[in-house]
Amino acid sequence: MTFTDTYNKYYPELINYGRQLNLDKQDIEDLVHEAFIRYHKELDKNVRFENPRAWLYKVFYNLVITKKNAKTLHDSKINEMIHAEVIQDIDEERAKEERKTLVFQTLHRLPDRERNLLLLYHNGLKYKEIAEILEINPDSVGTYLVRTIKKLKTLLKADYHELFR
């Protein structure tokens, strides 16, 4: 796969992943671009990638962490949403928004690493790719995933018990 193919294929995925990680638009675009610049430089050095997708996710995630640490960015959006009053409204759109807020709060009760695991899983990455990004043993991804799903279920059950057995 050429660089352009890789870029066209994974650019939207990484932008979307950046949104899931709750970064602002400009930061996402800058960091995705930076990840591709690094990828391009590695190719110039004749580095061969077995899995460019996992490599790009990993580099991008590390850039995000560095950025967050540098800015000590503690999602004001999260705080805003967590402390937002839940306004009872029969309006369907409002109800949907409210549900979204609740789910968002629940997901953000998970530690960063576990939330990231779920996001990567949700984005369709294979266990091997997830292992590479999170720097864990590929054989332990299944165990880690099941444990995280159980944890999220426990949190979700409180509000959405009707959805689970």
Place this chain on the structure above:
Amino acid sequence: MNCLDRVGIQRFIDSEVDDLRRDTIESHLQQCSKCKELYETAVQDKRIINEFVSQTYSEDEIIAVPKFDLKLQKKKSTIYRVASSLSFKVAASVAFLIGLFLILRTNVSPPVVASEDADLIMLELFGNTEPNKAWHNGQMVFVIVDENGEVIQSFLSE
């Protein structure tokens, strides 16, 4: 085959098992109600979690892919860009060297010695150069020695 645990089921529904294993598990699920139930719960969990993540992070918007430009670096402040440019580095180095030269020049200025305490031991003139001209051209070397003949300091004329 033996019954599967939750992780085994998860790997199966995520297509993380080889074809042979897949066939074996499929056959087992037809016969084992316990594993079948575990499987259905895992499928339901996956669906719900995907649904929850999807509704939290809207993915409806189509993302346009801009043209990749290797030269387009992250936006940096003007001060940073100026400070990191080659010409700035060269100019800064030259300024530093000039400053260093001036400081050293100041430090090597000759010590003040009262004329009554100093004796002119030797004056050597080379060629036909006028002493005044040699002084102004910086061609005159002064060497101050102590009573034992040890060099204390030497310096050039202006």
